[in-house]
Amino acid sequence: xxxxxxxxxxxxxxxxxxxxxxxxxxxxxxxxxxxxxxxxxxxxxxxxxxxxxxxxxxxxxxxxxxxxxxxxxxxxxxxxxxxxxxxxxxxxxxxxxxxxxxxxxxxxxxxxxxxxxxxxxxxxxxxxxxxxxxxxxxxxxxxxxxxxxxxxxxxxxxxxxxxxxxxxxxxxxxxxxxxxxxxxxxxxxxxxxxxxxxxxxxxxxxxxxxxxxxxxxxxxxxxxxxxxxxxxxxxxxxxxxxxxxxxxxxxxxxxxxxxxxxxxxxxxxxxxxxxxxxxxxxxxxxxxxxxxxxxxxxxxxxxxxxxxxxxxxxxxxxxxxxxxxxxxxxxxxxxxxxxxxxx
Amino acid sequence: xxxxxxxxxxxxxxxxxxxxxxxxxxxxxxxxxxxxxxxxxxxxxxxxxxxxxxxxxxxxxxxxxxxxxxxxxxxxxxxxxxxxxxxxxxxxxxxxxxxxxxxxxxxxxxxxxxxxxxxxxxxxxxxxxxxxxxxxxxxxxxxxxxxxxxxxxxxxxxxxxxxxxxxxxxxxxxxxxxxxxxxxxxxxxxxxxxxxxxxxxxxxxxxxxxxxxxxxxxxxxxxxxxxxxxxxxxxxxxxxxxxxxxxxxxxxxxxxxxxxxxxxxxxxxxxxxxxxxxxxxxxxxxxxxxxxxxxxxxxxxxxxxxxxxxxxxxxxxxxxxxxxxxxxxxxxxxxxxxxxxxxxxxxxxxxxxxxxxxxxxxxxxxxxxxxxxxxxxxxxxxxxxxxxxxxxxxxxxxxxxxxxxxxxxxxxxxxxxxxxxxxxxxxxxxxxxxxxxxxxxxxxxxxxxxxxxxxxxxxxxxxx
Numbered sequence: 001x002x003x004x005x006x007x008x009x010x011x012x013x014x015x016x017x018x019x020x021x022x023x024x025x026x027x028x029x030x031x032x033x034x035x036x037x038x039x040x041x042x043x044x045x046x047x048x049x050x051x052x053x054x055x056x057x058x059x060x061x062x063x064x065x066x067x068x069x070x071x072x073x074x075x076x077x078x079x080x081x082x083x084x085x086x087x088x089x090x091x092x093x094x095x096x097x098x099x100x101x102x103x104x105x106x107x108x109x110x111x112x113x114x115x116x117x118x119x120x121x122x123x124x125x126x127x128x129x130x131x132x133x134x135x136x137x138x139x140x141x142x143x144x145x146x147x148x149x150x151x152x153x154x155x156x157x158x159x160x161x162x163x164x165x166x167x168x169x170x171x172x173x174x175x176x177x178x179x180x181x182x183x184x185x186x187x188x189x190x191x192x193x194x195x196x197x198x199x200x201x202x203x204x205x206x207x208x209x210x211x212x213x214x215x216x217x218x219x220x221x222x223x224x225x226x227x228x229x230x231x232x233x234x235x236x237x238x239x240x241x242x243x244x245x246x247x248x249x250x251x252x253x254x255x256x257x258x259x260x261x262x263x264x265x266x267x268x269x270x271x272x273x274x275x276x277x278x279x280x281x282x283x284x285x286x287x288x289x290x291x292x293x294x295x296x297x298x299x300x301x302x303x304x305x306x307x308x309x310x311x312x313x314x315x316x317x318x319x320x321x322x323x324x325x326x327x328x329x330x331x332x333x334x335x336x337x338x339x340x341x342x343x
Numbered sequence: 344x345x346x347x348x349x350x351x352x353x354x355x356x357x358x359x360x361x362x363x364x365x366x367x368x369x370x371x372x373x374x375x376x377x378x379x380x381x382x383x384x385x386x387x388x389x390x391x392x393x394x395x396x397x398x399x400x401x402x403x404x405x406x407x408x409x410x411x412x413x414x415x416x417x418x419x420x421x422x423x424x425x426x427x428x429x430x431x432x433x434x435x436x437x438x439x440x441x442x443x444x445x446x447x448x449x450x451x452x453x454x455x456x457x458x459x460x461x462x463x464x465x466x467x468x469x470x471x472x473x474x475x476x477x478x479x480x481x482x483x484x485x486x487x488x489x490x491x492x493x494x495x496x497x498x499x500x501x502x503x504x505x506x507x508x509x510x511x512x513x514x515x516x517x518x519x520x521x522x523x524x525x526x527x528x529x530x531x532x533x534x535x536x537x538x539x540x541x542x543x544x545x546x547x548x549x550x551x552x553x554x555x556x557x558x559x560x561x562x563x564x565x566x567x568x569x570x571x572x573x574x575x576x577x578x579x580x581x582x583x584x585x586x587x588x589x590x591x592x593x594x595x596x597x598x599x600x601x602x603x604x605x606x607x608x609x610x611x612x613x614x615x616x617x618x619x620x621x622x623x624x625x626x627x628x629x630x631x632x633x634x635x636x637x638x639x640x641x642x643x644x645x646x647x648x649x650x651x652x653x654x655x656x657x658x659x660x661x662x663x664x665x666x667x668x669x670x671x672x673x674x675x676x677x678x679x680x681x682x683x684x685x686x687x688x689x690x691x692x693x694x695x696x697x698x699x700x701x702x703x704x705x706x707x708x709x710x711x712x713x714x715x716x717x718x719x720x721x722x723x724x725x726x727x728x729x730x731x732x733x734x735x736x737x738x739x740x741x742x743x744x745x746x747x748x749x750x751x752x753x754x755x756x757x758x759x760x761x762x763x764x765x766x767x768x769x770x771x772x773x774x775x776x777x778x779x780x781x782x783x784x785x786x787x788x789x790x791x792x793x794x795x796x797x798x799x800x801x802x803x804x805x806x807x
Contacts, residue, residue: 046375050394053351054414060355065376083553117586126585133552134585138576144542145577148549155505155531155555175573178542185537263376264392269354271387284376334459340587341621342467343645 017215018226021242023234028302034076034233035293036311038068041092042290043312043319044101045264048091048108052268056327057108061122064092066263069289070195071096073236074163077244081158085133085146086165088123089195089262093165097130101318105326113325118332119340140173142166143192147179150190150253161189161247169200171214180221180253187252191243192218194257195230201266202274214257223253230258231287261287346395346420348379350404352413353389360384362408362417371399373420380406380417397422467721469674472636481662489631489663490520490596490652493638494558496668498528501556504642507534507543508560508597517562518598518657544570544595548577548647551593556642561597564613564651578647579622594641596650599627600692600742601779601790603655610779612743614690617649618720618752624673625719627651629694631661633717636671644673651719653692676723678730682712685800686730688753689740690716693791696772697740700796707797709804719749724756731757735766736803740796745773767803772796 026034045063052061064071067089075084075096086093094104099115107114107125115125123137133149136142146164153160170176171194183190194214198205205212215225226242229235236258243254261283265272272280297303350360361383367373373393380391400421404411411417484492498504505528510517512525512535525533536543540561547557561567567574574595582590601610617625624646628634634652641648663669679694680701689697694715701711712730716723731737737757739750750771757769775789800806 043375046392046394049392050351053353053391054349055352058355085549115586116584116588119586120584124584126581126588128585128588133549133589134581136577138572141545141573141577144545144573145549145552147542148546148551149553150549151546152550152553152555155550175541175545178537178539179545181537181539182542182546269384269386269389271389273387335462337462338465340583340585342624343582343590343592 017213018224020226020228020235021238023232024238024241026234026296028297028300030076031293031297031302032311034072035290035297035308036315037072037075037096038233038290038293039312039315040101040318041068041071041095043315044095044105044322045091047319047323048105049264049268051105051109051323051326057122058110059121060088061108061268062089062266063264063268064089064262066283066289067195067197067230067260068092069233069236070193070230070258070260071165073233074193074240076237077240078163079160081131081160082244083131083133083146083149083160083162084165085142085149085162086135087139087142087167087170088135088137089167090123090125090135094125094127094132094135097127097132099125099127099130099132101322102325105322106329109326109329110331111326111329112332112336113329117336117340119336140166140170140175143170143173143176144179147183147188147190150183150188151186153189154186159248161191161244163191163193165193165195167200168194168196168198168205168209168214169203171217172208177221180218180223183253184218184221184223187250189247189250190253191240191247192223192253192255194255195260196257197260197262199262199266199274202270204274215255218253218255223255225255225257227257227259230260231283231289232292233289344422345400345425346397346422347416348391348393348418348420350382350411350413350415350417351391353382354384354386357384357386357413359410359412362404362406362411363388365402365406367399369399369402373397373399382411393420395420397425400425467674469721469723470672472671472675472677473669475664475666480665482665483660484631484635484663485658485660486628486631486634486652487518487520487657489635490638491522491524493635494521494642495524495527497639497642498524498532503554504556504558505532505534506558506560507536507547509536509538509562511535511560516560518654520657521560540566540569541573544573545577547593548573548591551578551591551647552581552589554592557593558642559593559595561595563609563654564597564599565609565611567595567597567613574617574623574647574649575620579620582646583622590645591647592645594638594648594650596638596641597652598654598657599651600653601774601786604781604783604786606781607778612651612691612741612774613649614651614719614741615743615748615752618722618749622647623720624648625651626673626717627691627719628717629656629691629715631659632663632669633671633677633715635663636669637673637717639668639670640673643670648673651691656692656695674718674721674723676726677715677717678726679713679715680711682710682734684710684734685736685738685804686712686714686727686734687738687740687796687800688714688716688727688750690719690749692742693740696791696793696796700793700800703793703797704800707806709800709806711800716749722752722756724753724760727753727757728761731761732764735764737765737769738772738796738799738803739769740772740791742774742790745771745776748773767805770799770803772799
């Protein structure tokens, strides 16, 4: 018995949280790529917020502002054919996957040129072409589905990995752990990315989670985890590279806890009274993912303010074009009511 | 061009609000994300953030103003180099404001004006059963063997088909439906899962979204209640929500309904439950031939199919045609026995009672027609209507609960589509409106019985 008791801690030590890898130093090209992608998400979301305010976007609208480094850094560590799936705060993920800003924005306004022909809305968008599997409005459902994507990769032996994104709130759903168990048991190539933005709607992590270190959530399933500075795109990318290599090599799933922050409320109608203005302001001024890249670009002499303004202008033009399209594109034809229910 | 800042709608139901406070003054520099003002919506106090950069040129709605309409211009933002004069805009802007403000009501009006007429639901044409060539050998087969054969044949035919569930592989199936499959197809395609219905249903749907063809076995559909979110919200709705880009071509199968003495939590028919959901097909066979032909069809179907079996029927034997590829159409009822006096509509285990009742009725000189629905959704109402036009009378039989049952759905549609042909009210026989009791006598009372069917037929045929 004694020997057995000794064995188990060693085993768990082996598989518990891993130290975060050092942020990779980005090249000029990588910094610029990250800057452009994050800025596109930021500007897109600001515009979406504005269109919501004007009544063009209805229902629920969850903005990704503040969390841009997470999807941007992860996407930079993927290869063609790797799949992405997430919850309802999904606009950033879609843009990072390369889905068209026009298509996303027109879906937000419920128009026929939207990615789901106007029938899905903010929370339900997909792209077979870009390997984006939604866009899911049921908290936690995407974790089992994303595990299924990995199951399919293993079944086909195609060398691809799937990325299942979910929040600190979803991390308390039962099916997350059912999925962890199967993914580890079957060594499925899936990366679980917990976007810990500190609040599940209005409930802070400490009020909802018995264990607030989410990188440890896989310990009893022998899934290693890394806690990552989710505001630093280089740190995200470094962790992403490590997790992708791990999963691709047949070692099974890995958990990445991305410590991030959303600047806006949970949805457009959330006044966010559950946190202080100082807290938000401190994150914005000290940890903003875009400002960090901007600072490095200028510090290294890789870009001038004018260069970056030019990028900003290009991004704004893309977003303005998407917004124009989303407002002028017609609503779906009434005949679409009964299409796409069964094949 | 000065940028107009509009009163935003910051809740799905807001039409106007109070501009309670300006946090920036005229002349202040503003960047994206800066909080400009606070407004009170119908639900809360919210912050208005700047989207564009510039200088706050002119405040048009002073703080403290009540009932500011959504989309009214509340301020003007100037770009670098623009002067506040350029925004002699106040006038222009306020002149434009009503125009802008009208745009929002216009949208509302669009929502309020009588919606475009609702397009007719498409009618799917369903092929008839294939002809069975004369001289085809009929082999007495249990429903259990028929289901196994169907899966094995489809797995041989398509390498994307696999089966997952509890005890499906090494144990050979909790009810031995997957007997022999592990030996033939190996553990990659016959996958034992942990006891984790919600999770493995989701894994199955995720795999199906990539184009694989999972068969997800539930040890019983009672346990699928833990997975019903994935079945409905993920499997059934994805095709629609993705604008047709991807769906879930898969089968969820397992026994449903009462077995024997397993009481409330293990005895429930799910036919009516799943038949409520657009995006699903729901099949519930009675005979072994239908079980085989319909399961093969379900596995090939590009949509999620709920395939409801019955533990008691697993051991029943029926003739199955010996054909290389016997596939039946989903969505087509089968006339089990022709008759002229009354139409009996049933499906699955309900057929057991119906067939026995028909034999008794024949002795009494009542010639009943039996329709085995086979598919609950899409429901083959035309076959039922045709029959009722002939008999003028209809009784439905099922084991599920009576409220919102499959029978009440049939009764509604027959009443709407064949009212003039009815000579009596439609009677619906169902399980009693109680959780299934354990005691043998109570269980028997809770289930439908042959005498109830005979009594109902006598009532609708006005037979003493």
